[in-house]
Every structure is written in C-alpha cells, then in structure tokens.
Amino acid sequence: MSISWRSFTGVSLSNNDLTATLPTQLQSIIATGNGVSSGKWYWEVLVQSAGAIVGVTSTTTGGQIWNTVNHRGYFSGAAKWGGTSGTSYGATFGLGDVISVLLDMDAGTIEFWKNGVTQGVAFNNVKSLGTVYPFYGNPTGTSIPSTATAKFERKAFSYQVPQGYLQYDIKHKILLSSGDKYYSLLNDGIQETTSIPKMTSNTTPEGEVLVSNSPSGNATFGWEAFDGGLSTTWGGNTLPTTMPKWIGYKFIIPKVIVKYRLYVTNTTYYPRNYEFQGSNDGINYDTLHSIVGGSSGVLDYVIPNRKPYSHYRLYITVLSNGVTLPSIMELQMFEMKPSYLVQMESATEADFLNRGIGELNDFNQILITKKNLIKGNTVLGSGKVFEHAIDMSRRRVDKITLG
Structure with missing residues (x-):
C-alpha cells in the first residue's frame, strides 16, 4: 500500500x-x-x-x-x-x-x-x-x-x-538474489579528492572553467581557482566591479556533486551571500545550496544533490565588507565513492527494510558499471534473472533482468 x-x-x-x-x-x-x-x-x-x-x-x-x-x-x-x-x-x-x-x-x-x-x-x-x-x-x-x-x-x-x-514510503525494497545468497548496495561515503583535474588554463587538461568576467591580468584567470594550489586566486583588482559574479566548472560528462569546498582565507575579500548551482545547458541553473552571511576560511558544504549536472558554479551576489572584488583561492567539488554489492547474511523482513534498495535504477547503475565489484570478491552465479523473495501481501515484487 x-x-x-x-x-x-x-x-x-x-x-x-x-x-x-x-x-x-x-x-x-x-x-x-x-x-x-x-x-x-x-x-x-x-x-x-x-x-x-x-x-x-x-x-x-x-x-x-x-x-x-x-x-x-x-x-x-x-x-x-x-x-x-x-x-x-x-x-x-x-x-x-x-x-x-x-x-x-x-x-x-x-x-x-x-x-x-x-x-x-x-x-x-x-x-x-x-x-x-x-x-x-x-x-x-x-x-x-x-x-x-x-x-x-x-x-x-x-x-x-x-x-x-x-x-518514508518503504513499500518498494529490493535485494538482489543469486542462488541462496542475497546482495545489497554499500557506499563508503564521499570521495576524498576533488573531481576537477588540476587546471593549467581555462580549458586544459579537460573541461572548461566558467567565469563571469574576463580579467586582464594573469593572476585573476579563472583556472587558478582550480590549479590545486593556494598561492593563486581568482579575483583581484583587474575584475570589473559589477555584481553578481560567478566561478565554476563544466565537466565533460555530467556528475552528481554532493559536496563542495571553498578556500577563502582572505578576511576582507570573501563571498558573503552566494549559491552553489548546477546546470546541463549553461543557461538554466538550479540552486543546490545557498549561504546568507557567509564567512572566510576553508568551508566544506555537503549538499543534498542527487542529479547529475555538467555545469556547476558558485554564484556570488554579495561580498564581505562592502567590497566588489572576491579573492577565492580554490573551489573543489566532490562526488560519492562508487557503490558496490555486498553479500547479506540473511534476507528477513527486517533486512529488506533496513538494507533493501528503494529504486531499481540504483542496482541498474552498479550492474552496468563493470569496474564496481562485489565486496570481498564474491562472485555472482551465472544466471541472468535475479528476483527477491518477499511477503507479497505487504510488499511489491520487482525483478531485475541482466542483459
């Protein structure tokens, strides 16, 4: 029901x-x-x-x-x-x-x-x-x-x-089965390194840096907010003073970013009000996270995003202390670690509720990605149809077919 x-x-x-x-x-x-x-x-x-x-x-x-x-x-x-x-x-x-x-x-x-x-x-x-x-x-x-x-x-x-x-709607809970064994998905959390490569220009080695203004000085090139170092910044007195401003990155393949880290250690020139946004066309952006009254420092934000986007940007509307120029040392973005199959010790009703997966697509993604292995190197059987056994009076039965 x-x-x-x-x-x-x-x-x-x-x-x-x-x-x-x-x-x-x-x-x-x-x-x-x-x-x-x-x-x-x-x-x-x-x-x-x-x-x-x-x-x-x-x-x-x-x-x-x-x-x-x-x-x-x-x-x-x-x-x-x-x-x-x-x-x-x-x-x-x-x-x-x-x-x-x-x-x-x-x-x-x-x-x-x-x-x-x-x-x-x-x-x-x-x-x-x-x-x-x-x-x-x-x-x-x-x-x-x-x-x-x-x-x-x-x-x-x-x-x-x-x-x-x-x-909360727990009517759809799924485990994979192979023979007499059952499997769920496990994820070890967020990646420890940024998903953006160390940039040496706005377009190399890959992707594209997104920047609202075209600065005239090398020290303010957008890519220097993605070069992996803290000695260079995006900002400075060569930027136009108009607001808003933004700095971001376009991935070659859309990614689900679930955390971003902002290095803004200059206590005078830091974003005060800003949004972290995602887009798949570079025109229409969704706001994934927002800050009003922000501070300087090394700032980590885990965001409730579940959608892949190709474009991500930090959209700044107000800077600190009435200034019109930002000073951003690094902007990093992080994905979840790859999920993998884990063998269950049992398949009771409680196991389905506590460890069952709510969406077939969660399993589909792991099964079509060959690099993701079952924890402990457990090997699934050779059959191609996996079904879950469950009390049909209380839960819906789903089937996963592997091509």
Whole structure:
C-alpha cells in the first residue's frame, strides 16, 4: 500500500491523496501506514500556500494537532512547535518552498531542511511520542486555506536522501538474489579528492572553467581557482566591479556533486551571500545550496544533490565588507565513492527494510558499471534473472533482468 495523506472530514485530497487542502487552522492531515518508532526516515513536503506546519505526530485523529503536545513541527513563521506555543527556529517558508524532514527515531531527533538547506536539529525528544506519523497542519487562520503536497517516494524527491536514511514510503525494497545468497548496495561515503583535474588554463587538461568576467591580468584567470594550489586566486583588482559574479566548472560528462569546498582565507575579500548551482545547458541553473552571511576560511558544504549536472558554479551576489572584488583561492567539488554489492547474511523482513534498495535504477547503475565489484570478491552465479523473495501481501515484487 502506498503512503499518502489520510482522509478527514472537510479536507480536500487530490494527486493520489498526496496533495491536501486544509480550509481552516483547526485541521491537520496525517500520513497513512503503521507509523515508525525506530530507524532513520526522510520525506519532503511541497508548500503550496502562504503558511504551513510540517513535522510528526503520535495521533491519528486529525484536528488541530499542531496546538497539542502530540507533535513536533516546523512552522512557516520561523518557529518550532512541540506543544501549545513555539520558539524561534530556522527561516520562514511559504509558497513554493520544499521542506525536508529528517527523522531519526533511534536518536530521537528531527531536523528540517528548507529547499535543501538544513535549519538544524529542531527537537531531540521525539522518542517520547512513541510511534509517530508524518503530518502537516494549517496554522494560518480560521478562514485561510493551506495546501501542501507530500513526497514520500525517492523518485518524487527534490533532494538526495541523506546517507543512512530511508525514504518514508518503504513499500518498494529490493535485494538482489543469486542462488541462496542475497546482495545489497554499500557506499563508503564521499570521495576524498576533488573531481576537477588540476587546471593549467581555462580549458586544459579537460573541461572548461566558467567565469563571469574576463580579467586582464594573469593572476585573476579563472583556472587558478582550480590549479590545486593556494598561492593563486581568482579575483583581484583587474575584475570589473559589477555584481553578481560567478566561478565554476563544466565537466565533460555530467556528475552528481554532493559536496563542495571553498578556500577563502582572505578576511576582507570573501563571498558573503552566494549559491552553489548546477546546470546541463549553461543557461538554466538550479540552486543546490545557498549561504546568507557567509564567512572566510576553508568551508566544506555537503549538499543534498542527487542529479547529475555538467555545469556547476558558485554564484556570488554579495561580498564581505562592502567590497566588489572576491579573492577565492580554490573551489573543489566532490562526488560519492562508487557503490558496490555486498553479500547479506540473511534476507528477513527486517533486512529488506533496513538494507533493501528503494529504486531499481540504483542496482541498474552498479550492474552496468563493470569496474564496481562485489565486496570481498564474491562472485555472482551465472544466471541472468535475479528476483527477491518477499511477503507479497505487504510488499511489491520487482525483478531485475541482466542483459
């Protein structure tokens, strides 16, 4: 059964019951399913009105949940609520914003993202609620409607599922089987070296450096932000003073960049407000991460990106101290390490839930990449059809066929 919003009197549901409109602030909506009391779970809510509150609840009866002790939530007015009143938390949000929920029931914490940017851990006492369910409420007023769409499946997400978390809609969980053995995927984290080669010009040895301005001095060539050294910078007094400015890199093959590192150790000339963006045509860019009020230093940012892009850039709108010239020593970009197959010791229901893969494409990518081996040099059998055995009354059966 697919996870969606429950039906309550007065609430309008559409889009396979994933979009809900709550006419008054006396109403909330709760996800279907059995709820969770352990594990680490991720889902998103697209806000389609001026106000909303997003979070978890221990009740299934609906009503004005956000004004009770039975919930933990993030309110669009920049507050966190865990009872009948709220305290300051995060940024305001509204129409068009995507709120990600990172629920860790093992640790008892809940964290929220706004458009892929973490707002920090909001609560560390969620376990006291017992079994909880995703919920969304209308805090805007007695006659002001509120609309939001839930995203419980990986394929619908706007951002990458954080490492260690599972999509909340767990109906599709897959393991590979070969004979009497079962396999899952494992990933050792983020690459330790930048995916950009050491550049000696804007186009060598490969790819292309993207730069907003054409400086006249060698010291300000864009490629010197990608030359692997900290003695040269992109910036200086030969750059035009107009804003915005950007510096980036075009890969030959699109890559999924999940982290970037910025070396800006000059305490006067550093970016203050900027976005890390991705594009596949060099014209239309998606914002993957944003900073307001940044500082100098060696800055590492892990970003919730799951989409491959050929173009990435740092798009700067405001510099520090009122200056108009940046001083960026290096900009590095990092991918995830290659995934590999790992043999499971068993294939119980718990194994499917905890280690099963939510998307066939995750296996497809590993199986068509011959350089990725099974951990421990375990060899799969010679058969070409791999199926998983599972309780069909509770889970969907999928099949992977190798060509």
